[in-house]
Amino acid sequence: MYTVKIMNEYLHSPIWIYDEEDWIVEGAxxxxxxxxxxxxxxKIERLYSSYFHFGSDKGxxxxxxxxxxxxxxxxxxxxxxLKVRLDELNDGTYTVLDVETNRLQxx
Amino acid sequence: xxxxxxxxxxxxxxxxxxxxxxxxxxxxxxxxxGNERAGLKHILDGNGQSSGxxxxxxxxxxxxxxxxxxYLKDVISNGTIVEDRTVQLNGGALGxxxxxxxxxxxxxxxxxxxxxxxxxxxxxxxR
Numbered sequence: 001m002y003t004v005k006i007m008n009e010y011l012h013s014p015i016w017i018y019d020e021e022d023w024i025v026e027g028a029x030x031x032x033x034x035x036x037x038x039x040x041x042x043k044i045e046r047l048y049s050s051y052f053h054f055g056s057d058k059g060x061x062x063x064x065x066x067x068x069x070x071x072x073x074x075x076x077x078x079x080x081x082l083k084v085r086l087d088e089l090n091d092g093t094y095t096v097l098d099v100e101t102n103r104l105q106x107x
Numbered sequence: 108x109x110x111x112x113x114x115x116x117x118x119x120x121x122x123x124x125x126x127x128x129x130x131x132x133x134x135x136x137x138x139x140x141g142n143e144r145a146g147l148k149h150i151l152d153g154n155g156q157s158s159g160x161x162x163x164x165x166x167x168x169x170x171x172x173x174x175x176x177x178y179l180k181d182v183i184s185n186g187t188i189v190e191d192r193t194v195q196l197n198g199g200a201l202g203x204x205x206x207x208x209x210x211x212x213x214x215x216x217x218x219x220x221x222x223x224x225x226x227x228x229x230x231x232x233x234r
Contacts, residue, residue, distance in 0.1 A: 007157050010145065010226040011194055011204040011218040019232075024163070026206075026214065026231035050197045052145065054220035055118040061224050063144045099156045 002030065002094040004086060006079060006101075008048040013041040014082065014100070034089060040082045047075060069107040076104050108135050117222050126180040130205070131188050136223040138176060145226040147176060160229040167213040167230040179228055182209040189214065206231075 002025070005016040015037070017025045031037040051064045068075075079100055086096050108127045112119055112135060120139050125147050127137040139146045143154045151172060153159035164170045170178045186207030194202045203219040218227040 005157070009218065010220075011192075011202045012216075012227070023166075024229060024231045026216070026233070046194075046196060049194070049202060050200075052202075052220060052226065054200070054224055055222040057118075060119045060139060060222065061141070061145045061220055061226065103156050 001092075004030070004094045004096045006082065006096065006098040008044065008075075008100055010049050010052055012045060014044045014048070014079065015041055017094075030094065031089065034085070036085050037082070037089075040078055040085065044075065044078050044082065047071065047078070065107075072104045072107050076101060079104070108137075111135060112137075112223075119222070119224070125176045128180050128184045130183045130186075130207075132191060132205075134203075134219075134223055136183060136219055136225055138179065138225045145220075145224070149226070150179075150228050151175065163230045167232075168211060179215070179225075182207050182215045183217070183225075185209065186215065 001020065003018040005018060006014050007016055008014055015031065017030060019025050051068050052061060053064060054061050056062065083096060083098060108129065109121065119137060123139040125138040125140060127135065129135050141148045143149055149159065151159045151161045161172045161175060164175050164178065168178060186209035188205055189208045190206035192204040194204065196202060201221045205217050205219060207215045207217070209215065212233050213230040214233060215228055216231055217225055219225055
């Protein structure tokens with residue numbers, strides 16, 4: 001059984017698929033054909049990645065914590081929609097582990 | 108390469124530089140110690156909500172935690188780039204997601220900032 005971890009990362013879908021040996025599985029076909037998953041994943045990825053700023057006066061990289069906090073309701077809504085869709089598609093092949101919702105709620 | 112970054116007025120933290128190299132796109136990329144969001148600390152230990160990827164490097168390549176920076180430098184310097192995705196984010200900033208093939212049954216996937224800063228890197232099993 002796969003574990004589908006919802007976790008924000010720079011330039012990565014919020015969906016990380018781990019196999020039974022805890023390997024990140026590249027190109028797993030679980031959601032390749034689902035347009036809704038793709039659309040939501042892209043929105044979340046782009047939103048989270050937009051908080052990273054490079055080569056400014058604040059250094060080689062800085063993360064805009066204030067903006068993330070300001071956007072947290074938007075992000076929570078998107079992740080909520082993603083989880084609903086994951087539940088709809090779940091045929092028992094995976095479990096969902098959400099490491100973002102609690103973190104965002106506590107920003 | 109450091110002098111080239113300076114010449115191009117590319118901001119980086121030399122005191123926290125772990126390695127600097129050029130990959131096969133010709134771009135200079137570098138790794139700094141960083142923090143829980145970006146850089147070596149993020150790669151090794153994650154962001155506090157989820158563990159990092161040190162264990163995955165050991166499992167995939169037999170590389171111990173202390174050797175991950177050198178190994179990563181080898182992969183990025185000498186690996187074949189099998190995927191190179193440029194993303195334009197809000198405000199026009201660019202980022203690069205690159206997948207390197209180096210050895211064994213695993214790729215290394217990286218997230219690189221517009222200036223060449225390596226934000227993240229992790230092994231994934233080849234299909």
